[in-house]
Amino acid sequence: MTRLKKDFYTRDTLRVAKELLGKYIVRELDGHRLILMITETEAYIGSVDKACHAYNYKKTERTSTLFREGGCSYVYLIYGMYSCLNVVTDIEGEPCAVLIRGGEPVEGIEYMSRLRYGKDYGELTSYQLKNFANGPGKLCKALAIDRELNGVLLDRPPLYITEGREVQNCKTGKRINIDYAEEAADFPWRFYI
DNA sequence: CCTCAGATGGACT
DNA sequence: GTCCATCTGAGGC
Secondary structure (H helix, E strand, O other): OOEOOHHHHOOOHHHHHHHOOOOEEEEEEOOEEEEEEEEEEEEEEOOOOOOOOOHHHOOOOOHHHHHOOOOEEEEEEEOOOEEEEEEEOOOOOOOEEEEEEEEEEEEOHHHHHHHHHOOOHHHOOHHHHHOOOOOHHHHHHHOOOOHHHOOOEOEEOOEEEEOOOOOOOOEEEOOOOOHHHHHHHHOOOEEEO
């Protein structure tokens, strides 16, 4: 599958968020290739978005990655326990990103199952299968993504995104768990299949 | 299906 | 000291 290049990411964040649906996240690890198809994303646009870590261009050590040119990762720790994977978008100096909120296994599910649950794929309950990677923390656990992968370029191993499946009916809604963000909490910037 | 508490640590004020 | 772009397991319906 063709890897997405920089010009895919250095565009309008909402467009990238929508077009990432159906694409494949590929994680190479210990000789294994793990692939999830992206099923849910959210856009964060620092210039206007109180839910964005870099709202109003607030630059700190953590958010400095968001100011980079589109095409690299932004990975941060949330609730002291989980990682969230974002794709940095737009031009350098505009702090924007797309949160990858969910995916479905395409390849390497045996290895991902060990990472996610510490069990063999065949031992998973239907409940565990249903909830395999349908959340940003779960997705990162299944792919062994943590802050060590913050800021890596997404057009090469060990982490990249490729063309995937054609998506027909993309749905739109409010973003999840950003009640603190005042008017931005109502922005329809969540996209899912 | 639902709700709720607890885990857990770093970023920021 | 407070807040968090979350998840899990327990308990109720």
